[in-house]
Amino acid sequence: MILCTFDEIENYACLNPRFAIAAKWISSTNLQELEHGKTIIDGEEIFAIKETLHGRKADKANLEAHKKYIDVQICLKGKDSIKWKANSECDTILQSYSDENDIMFYADKSVQYIEVYADKAAIFFPEDAHAPLIADEELTKLVIKILVN
Template identity: 40%
Template sequence: MIVDTLANADKYTSIHPLFAKAFKYIKSQNLAELEIGKTDIAEGLKAIVSDKAGMPAADSIAKFECHNKNIDIQLCIRGNETIGWKPRSTCASQRGEYNPEKDVVFYNDAPDMYFNLTDNQFAIFFPEDVHAPMIAVNDQPIKKLVMKVQI
């Protein structure tokens, strides 16, 4: 997992061949004006924009997830988002089977730690990072952009 600000995004472009395109796309957008929805950016690169109320920690942890075929770059555009995290290698209780169509597997485990993202801060979640995003106090709104980067 990586947590940083958009000002430092260029440090991460060599991690994966599509990261340069992902961050170029992000930086070329008027983030405040991005419309909600999904957009295919390139082969293996998708943008998903949401703007909705955050949820209580228990609701997010109920969907404690990770992916096998994608890396998530999750950017907070507006709001104050709390995210739970735990290494997949220490998770002990998988819930259900891996869903290859949605590229998701859920866990019953609890996060080891929590951190906050606010405007122009991002987290990168690799397949070994189980995460519980969109946690907010009092259902505060969070606008975010998730870049799905196919491995």
């Protein structure tokens, strides 16, 4: 997991070739003006989903993990507290992995919270179980999905 500012995001372009494309897109796009819904950046290899959702209580947020995609989580309105735990340390599967939706859920307690707001981005890899949308307010989120392989 990486927490960084938008100014720093291009520093992580070396992670994989697709991440370089995504970082450049983030740096060159007015994210506030982006339409809600799915935006294709590079086919199904890199895309963004913008949504406005009500936050939830921490006890209602289960850890999730992905195998195919890196998540870049950006909070455009509000402040998102996100639970985190290493995927390898999660023991209690709540919902088995769905290949179609690239997601699984754990009932484990998290070990750490991070806060994402303003010009920050949280980057979650398949090794990172995370539970976003923890807030007492409505959030506008952008999640950029980057194919790992």
